[in-house]
Amino acid sequence: MPLHQYDYVLAIGTFFALLDAYNNGANDVANSWATSVSSRSVSYRQAMILGTIFEMLGAITVGARTADTIKNGIIPNSAFRGDAGVQMLAFTCALAAASSWVMWCTRHSAHVSSTYSLISAVAGVGIATVGAKNVRWGWYGGKGLGAIFAGLGMAPAAAGCFGAIIFSLIRVVVHVRRNPVRWAVFTSPFWFLIAGTICTLSVVYKGSPNLKLNKKPAWYIASVTLGVGFGLALLSALFFVPYLYCLVINKDNDIRWYHMFLGPLNFKRPRPQGENEARVRDYAVVQNDPDMPEEKTVYGSESPNEEDFKGLPPAAIDGTPAMMATPATLVHGREAQQLSYREIMARNEERFHAKLRKKRGPLGWAMRTLHENPIGKGEIYEKHNIIALFKRIPAYIVCGALYGLHYDIHAAQSGVSGTPEGDRMQRVYGNAKKYSNEVEHTYSFVQVLTACTASFAHGANDVGNAAGPWAVIYTAWKTGNAAAAKAPVPIWQLAFLSATISVGLITYGYNIMKVMGNKITYHSPSRGCSMEMGAAITVLVFSQYSLPVSTSMCITGATVGVGLCNGTLKAVNFQRVGLLLFAWIMTIPIAGTIAGLLMGVVLNAPHFRS
Template sequence: MLDQYTYVFVIGTFFAFLDAFNNGANDVANAWATSVSSRSVTYRQAMILGTVFEIVGAVAVGARTADTIKNGIIPNDAFKGNAGVQMLAFTCALAGASTWVMWCTRHSAHVSSTYSLISAVAGVGVATVGASQVQWGWNHGKGLGAIFSGLFMAPAIAACFGASIFLLIKLIVHMRRNPVPWAVWSAPLFFLISGTVCTLSVVYKGSPKLGLNKKPAWYIASVTLGTGFSLAILSGLFFVPYLHAKVIKKDYTLKGWMFIYGPFLFARQAPADAEVAKVPDYAVVQHSDDETTPQGSVNGSASEVNEKNLVATEVKQLTYAELVALSEERMNARLRKKRGPLGWAMRLLHDYPMGDGKIYEIPNLRRFLKRLPAQIVVGLLYGANYDIHAAQTGVEGTPDGDRMRRVYDNAIKYPNETEHTFSFIQVITACTASFAHGANDIGNAVGPWAVIYSAWSTGDAAKSKAHVPYWQIGVLAVVLCSGLVLYGYNIMRVMGNKITYHSPSRGCCMEMGAAITVLVFSQYSLPVSTSMCITGATVGVGLCNGTLKAVNFQRVSLLVLSWIFTIPVAGTLAGVIMGIVLNAPHFT
């Protein structure tokens, strides 16, 4: 029979996995939402790159020690050597934090997983040792006062950095009469900036195991600037000739692998009929509900046009919930036409809906068992096929869709050839952000679980520093990435274009602005949420359009409210759970 410690360990492990899953669905998804919104990468590419760099960052250079009192919030002697109370405390903290973040993710409200866990630990501390014993002040940069000091400062500073970088790009590239050549020839400069910033991100936020942040200043400067200039030189030798042939000569026969030709591409002759550069369309638009023949098109017959007018009139009479449901059903109908496992599963669920009555009715039980394999397949594959861009632009005919149309109308659109230049830079910044997040934030995810495991396996309250085995880091890194793949679309569909108009030149500025802000706060040992920084940088870049109407402040206000409510809700929830379980009647 399992003892009570094993029960707590099993429950704690479950909530540790749930917290890591939520971390991936929230923080990692938010980190890649900018790149997906800018169309620099597809959602599937973001999942692959995010998974690879998160796991590599976590396993290769991730922190292997975990502060069992979570940055000094609970005093060392709070548990008085009682391993059971310590296990229970961190289990309740994980339960409160993961429950709140899961609810927010389900409703597409982005919150910081790290701040949720910190608030939950504070709530557990109040329930365990009393409010007077919790470190509410600065506590050498580890108390709650220091942790939450960046709640509003960090987004504001990130907005300034992001806007400054974007204004530099506007001055050098976008404001020129012919911006495409300026974008091509100035590319090494922006590769230099991004390479330096990304290297500093790895040094100060993503390499606690390597200890690079403790090296002399001359060493750090040499490494960062050396990396930045090396990247700039490589871009000048290979990227600039490739881009010159593709967007200036408009050579549509150029293949991606031909960048290895380097300077020889300058002598390459483009086809005589090359008139338009073969680059993706980065425009963010709201597509019509009818994807075949536009309403009133001369290609349609009079009866077809009249029928579409009647349908349009009926659609306008639908409620907001019905319009959203209609949009979701339209996407699901496209998925049902797909070949492969997802199409089969979507068709089966559509053809065999649950009947009237409770699930224990015999017909419903039979249908449930028949639908179960399809539901598992949909759960695994639905997120990878979700139409992120359609969800971000809002449903036409709804207040949300009208609001997003106004935001896009007030944003300046730049040529696709120019934006294509910055899409490569944005991929670099996004991959580096994932690497640094996996290396640094894996400690926040694995720390409580390491404490619970250590207390369960040894029977003693863990010391101030608990050694974290590689296998624990690897397991939670995989769980974290599964959150991005399976559930990250809930956050991506409201981030990015839901706040302001995105494009690659804007997106790389947002990511670099957030990275610089994290670096600044790291210098003063102030923990800060990368997700909050990227949100602030997004607003700052959006304001560079020259009008407040280019930013969806309603969505921004909802995000800020979710940040604020995270502190009392997660803390109270975890504290109540701890108080109830700790003081519940029991038999010995």
């Protein structure tokens, strides 16, 4: 290899590329799937499986074009004057700044855009490396910063419009009808047609650069896309509609999912007698897990006593350091004051941990080990603390891998009942019309397809966040030529990074999902599929023009648009929307400044260029 002295830059750049992909899964993908999990259309584990499959499909088949925009559209390769080492360092610093910022935000359940974080970081290192005049601030054929940041406002607005149009259509066709259940069942093939067409359009029209499907004639693209869409609609009419007819219209609670394969024969099933309602899932939003014991005290109730704090992990209360907090200081030090919001959330988390400790299997063992072996008094090098630490390390590893899969999204995402956040969300839910579970159950199947479409679109668009800079670093290291970084992103890099995105979703996505589910507006399957469809359409349109818009911004915009369809501003939590906008805006200067400073310090270190 011609650049042996920069092997360490490649190693560091690879690490931060993987970290950026991991954060993308934990932050952006978790936000995308929060809609489906919040609507109860899929469980958290089902979302992990489907998200992994479709993220990788989208990244591998159509992800390379957006990566090229981030890689070559912001800083022209000519600005590096053939210095591959400086180019490697520039994109390594950009990845380090972006991934560190997004990781901090994810840890604190603050949702930000990993796309705009990386774009801002690339602009920051561009200023530090080649000067502001060499950074492409304008439009530059849709690849400059002007075009990219234009999507900051256009993409959420477009997604909101698309989502509102789709949900308004569902309301007119189904919800306002005299018999909405029957209308929902017999119009469901139309929504499978729409979802299938969009997903197929993503594959065929954008196409994988290696397959060159996007170079096919227009008639070929239209025929294949519509053929797949109508084929899916026909299959749903033959197999899905008869199954739903028996389940939600005839209220045949003896029918099982595998009876779906009987197709039209299900229409001949005898209608059961005495059934008053279909046994479908209750899609109403809840704020507490019924499997956990009720709280003795809530926000605004009587003062806590020392018994209430048994089992509560140490927390910083009234200035008391976390490792010094005890039940006595929690109660007597507060002089019988009411519980704070943070204390209530800590108590709720401890109740959930107590539930996990009762589980069988690796996670239950790990939670019991951590609970039974706390770090005691004194420094970490005390004998009893060293012994406890060695017992805790394998438990930490198991919890890190499995905790997210068992997290109680539905109990945590809406706020604990009795807190200011919980009361606010109750007011938001009260201004959203609730529809029957039978109708919502019909759209839960459609939402699974729309969620997969949205995940596919995310893989196509956002894998370029880490793939673009990593491709620059790897190609420059391999060839020793900065200009060679214009080569296409290898498929193996897209596959590897998409797998890392899935790991982030599975292990750490709950931090975002627990606050992004129902905290903007009320969710249900009919609303959720509208949100996801609107976001997917927006991402695919922008990605077609090589604009790396944020998928999370699109789903947020679509959520607000659908929430406004309730006919009142009170059905949307604009406090949460304002916090999101603030986090998005602050990402630009913070990520850019960190990356620029890091690049300036390292680039001017002695002997870097020797």
